[in-house]
Amino acid sequence: MSTKLRILVPVKRVIDASLKPRINKAQTGVETKGVKFSINPFDDIAVEEAAKIKAAHKGAVEKLHAVSIGGTKSQDVLRIALAKGFDTSTLVDVGEQEVEPLQVSKILQKVVEKDNFNLVILGKQAIDDDSNQTGQMLAGLLNWPQATNASEVIIEGDSVTVTKEIDGGAETVKAKLPLIITTDLRLNEPKFVTLPKMMKAKKKPIETLKPEDLGVSVEQRLKVLKLEEPPVRKAGIKVKDVDELVARIKELI
Amino acid sequence: MLLTRGVGLATRTLRRLGSTLAFVEGQGGNITVASLAGLTAASQIGNTISVLVAGSNANSIASQLPKDVVSKVFIAEDPFFDHNAAELITPLVSQVFRDHNFTHFVTPASTVGKNILPRLAAVLDRQPISEITAVKDASTFVRPIYAGNALQTVQTTEPQVLVSVRGTSFEPVKLEGSAAPPVESVTLKEVPGSIAEFVNEQLLTSDKPDLGSATRVVSGGRGLKSKENFDSLLNPLADKLGAAIGASRAAVDLGFVDNSLQVGQTGKVVAPELYIAVGLSGAIQHLAGMKDSKTIVAINKDEDAPIFSVADIGLVGDIFEVVPELTEKL
Numbered sequence: 001m002s003t004k005l006r007i008l009v010p011v012k013r014v015i016d017a018s019l020k021p022r023i024n025k026a027q028t029g030v031e032t033k034g035v036k037f038s039i040n041p042f043d044d045i046a047v048e049e050a051a052k053i054k055a056a057h058k059g060a061v062e063k064l065h066a067v068s069i070g071g072t073k074s075q076d077v078l079r080i081a082l083a084k085g086f087d088t089s090t091l092v093d094v095g096e097q098e099v100e101p102l103q104v105s106k107i108l109q110k111v112v113e114k115d116n117f118n119l120v121i122l123g124k125q126a127i128d129d130d131s132n133q134t135g136q137m138l139a140g141l142l143n144w145p146q147a148t149n150a151s152e153v154i155i156e157g158d159s160v161t162v163t164k165e166i167d168g169g170a171e172t173v174k175a176k177l178p179l180i181i182t183t184d185l186r187l188n189e190p191k192f193v194t195l196p197k198m199m200k201a202k203k204k205p206i207e208t209l210k211p212e213d214l215g216v217s218v219e220q221r222l223k224v225l226k227l228e229e230p231p232v233r234k235a236g237i238k239v240k241d242v243d244e245l246v247a248r249i250k251e252l253i
Numbered sequence: 254m255l256l257t258r259g260v261g262l263a264t265r266t267l268r269r270l271g272s273t274l275a276f277v278e279g280q281g282g283n284i285t286v287a288s289l290a291g292l293t294a295a296s297q298i299g300n301t302i303s304v305l306v307a308g309s310n311a312n313s314i315a316s317q318l319p320k321d322v323v324s325k326v327f328i329a330e331d332p333f334f335d336h337n338a339a340e341l342i343t344p345l346v347s348q349v350f351r352d353h354n355f356t357h358f359v360t361p362a363s364t365v366g367k368n369i370l371p372r373l374a375a376v377l378d379r380q381p382i383s384e385i386t387a388v389k390d391a392s393t394f395v396r397p398i399y400a401g402n403a404l405q406t407v408q409t410t411e412p413q414v415l416v417s418v419r420g421t422s423f424e425p426v427k428l429e430g431s432a433a434p435p436v437e438s439v440t441l442k443e444v445p446g447s448i449a450e451f452v453n454e455q456l457l458t459s460d461k462p463d464l465g466s467a468t469r470v471v472s473g474g475r476g477l478k479s480k481e482n483f484d485s486l487l488n489p490l491a492d493k494l495g496a497a498i499g500a501s502r503a504a505v506d507l508g509f510v511d512n513s514l515q516v517g518q519t520g521k522v523v524a525p526e527l528y529i530a531v532g533l534s535g536a537i538q539h540l541a542g543m544k545d546s547k548t549i550v551a552i553n554k555d556e557d558a559p560i561f562s563v564a565d566i567g568l569v570g571d572i573f574e575v576v577p578e579l580t581e582k583l
């Protein structure tokens with residue numbers, strides 16, 4: 001008999017992808033007041049994939065659990081997972097503190113070990129810090145195999161086949177559980193959550209923990225000295241026709 | 254005051270004693286351009302540089318490295334490492350890194366480097382720094398966040414500094430006119446039990462230059478409307494210019510081109526001499542991948558398209574008329 005799937009999906013609340021962030025006057029961070037926040041798009045894909053796996057492998061999935069590390073408002077992104085069919089969730093409440101990927105991974109490691117998860121699906125990167133680190137770090141800490149930038153996931157019993165986006169195209173790998181997967185944009189198209197489902201999700205449990213409860217400190221190893229706008233490109237010109245465009249390009253090449 | 258100076262001196266002494274291990278990636282028997290840019294970043298850190306090369310072609314890759322930049326090469330010539338599985342490369346790097354007390358690790362921010370760096374860092378209990386675009390000193394770096402909408406200057410307090418390098422932000426080191434550095438073979442002492450095993454790969458074959466390192470790029474978006482249009486309009490223009498083909502996410506999602514040609518925050522980052530954007534609006538996520546191009550040309554029928562805000566030369570017009578005419582007249 002093959003192992004039952006116990007899937008963990010970590011989700012992060014980030015400034016909405018369609019917004020251009022504003023840097024604060026002190027040049028220490030970005031303005032967050034009155035700004036729309038959403039689930040990190042790659043995490044939404046991870047949530048969708050876990051829900052799809054549950055639907056496609058009825059009986060083989062024992063548990064879908066979402067976890068978020070952030071302030072109280074990160075409950076919002078957990079509710080999206082719960083509305084999409086997740087059974088349970090955990091908020092690791094760190095208040096307003098920024099938590100670096102290493103510490104996030106250590107927290108996730110504890111969550112995995114506590115509930116004996118055997119498949120963790122994460123977004124490949126958060127669109128705020130653009131680190132692209134947490135999944136790989138978690139795999140390193142747990143000493144599990146990793147399949148990053150997944151565009152296709154096929155589960156057959158204990159065996160998982162993943163197609164990964166790589167620089168020159170795609171690569172397919174096969175691993176036995178337990179496994180870490182990080183999602184690429186191509187993996188699926190997350191559906192919108194309907195209001196009734198969202199209402200129902202409000203009744204599902206969100207366990208709240210502090211990082212201390214898991215024995216992890218959220219000390220920072222990196223110091224942000226400054227945050228600034230990238231250099232602004234100087235205004236360009238509009239040409240009136242192809243001949244003028246050709247002339248301009250010929251000057252360049 | 255005295256105390257401050259003391260600390261400063263200590264830091265400087267430490268820095269002088271630093272040493273960097275750089276991971277270098279080969280492709281088709283050659284060193285990747287991104288790896289060569291990584292070596293430039295490594296030089297700017299200021300330590301002596303050793304390189305680690307793994308895979309079937311390790312010896313031939315090593316022989317191309319210049320002695321004036323690289324003082325030593327660790328070689329793991331074994332087909333075992335050919336697909337750069339993080340589960341195999343990480344223990345190899347970590348073994349060499351620890352055995353020789355390196356203070357710095359540098360890798361290109363390629364898909365391979367991004368796969369390896371964090372796993373290695375976690376094993377060493379260090380917080381790495383992804384995709385640096387500038388080196389301020391041996392512990393201070395600049396990196397873009399929020400899709401390149403902010404530049405973060407970040408200083409690490411870690412005694413071991415691990416970074417990945419954005420290839421387009423550093424000139425590649427030159428390979429001509431220098432003898433190869435001395436080599437030392439290494440083997441993996443402890444083979445890990447559980448890995449995601451390679452099944453197969455589906456690589457894009459193209460007669461065009463490599464997107465990541467091309468000096469000219471012709472890129473298309475949703476406005477091309479179909480794969481047939483994409484190919485028939487952009488291929489001749491790219492061929493005329495000797496340019497690589499790129500695309501927006503919309504064009505990739507619509508199946509006009511392969512995923513690996515996506516330019517943007519989560520695709521390829523390019524910075525060619527000339528970037529021609531055809532029928533793409535210029536979403537934040539796309540601009541993140543190309544706004545460091547030297548000259549940007551935009552052709553779009555929508556004069557309010559955000560792409561025009563970064564374009565040096567813009568033409569408002571119907572791409573189906575403009576592009577064939579442009580190709581002919583170039």
